[in-house]
Amino acid sequence: MSNVFQMDCKANGIHWGGLLKALILPVPFNAVIWIRIFLWLEKHHLPTFLPFRWLYHIHGLEFARRIRIGGGLRIPHPHGILFTEDMKIGERVSIYGNVRFTRSYDKAPRIGNDVFIGDSTVFTGKSGIGNHCIVGAGSVVTKVFGDNVIIAGNPAGIIREYPIEQK
Numbered sequence: 001m002s003n004v005f006q007m008d009c010k011a012n013g014i015h016w017g018g019l020l021k022a023l024i025l026p027v028p029f030n031a032v033i034w035i036r037i038f039l040w041l042e043k044h045h046l047p048t049f050l051p052f053r054w055l056y057h058i059h060g061l062e063f064a065r066r067i068r069i070g071g072g073l074r075i076p077h078p079h080g081i082l083f084t085e086d087m088k089i090g091e092r093v094s095i096y097g098n099v100r101f102t103r104s105y106d107k108a109p110r111i112g113n114d115v116f117i118g119d120s121t122v123f124t125g126k127s128g129i130g131n132h133c134i135v136g137a138g139s140v141v142t143k144v145f146g147d148n149v150i151i152a153g154n155p156a157g158i159i160r161e162y163p164i165e166q167k
């Protein structure tokens, strides 16, 4: 098993029994498995039609091209999540339901490591967030934020900065 997928399993508390279940049943971790299959096929220039359709029809999740996602991905409620082309997501990121990563012109969002993205957040193409951050539910993120912040609102602003050890 690749290191990235091992990190996914660890972040989702998945062991062998759970992995077998997640392979067969449309539980949230099944979406992570199919995302990894999509990325592997794309990396090897193989057709991605099947994982794309599976993610879209079974999980209600839209996945585009040239996306990079680090290990430890958590998507507890996959429905309604849109991943746009060329976006980058770091390690140990949790993304909740209906989060939309959108493009603006040729720009795509960048997400750091150890980030929690609350329900129904929208990221515009020019936006991004650093490491160890929380994005409040329903935020519209329109610019780039640094590390160790909690942001929320429309447009999103910093509601609190905090040292990493307090998280």
Ligand SMILES: CC(C)(COP(=O)(O)OP(=O)(O)OC[C@H]1O[C@@H](n2cnc3c(N)ncnc32)[C@H](O)[C@@H]1OP(=O)(O)O)[C@@H](O)C(=O)NCCC(=O)NCCS
Pocket: 096, 117, 118, 119, 134, 135, 136, 137, 138, 139, 150, 151, 152, 153, 154, 159
């Ligand atoms: C962002 C969040 C973590 C902040 O929690 P918190 O640290 O307890 O912050 P508080 O509730 O004390 O709020 C601080 C301020 O930010 C505002 N605020 C908090 N969350 C907000 C949000 N999502 N959107 C806009 N403003 C928000 C509050 O109104 C408050 O403003 P005030 O100081 O003017 O009164 C939390 O509100 C949140 O959105 N969590 C995500 C929930 C979620 O999506 N869970 C996954 C699905 S279960």
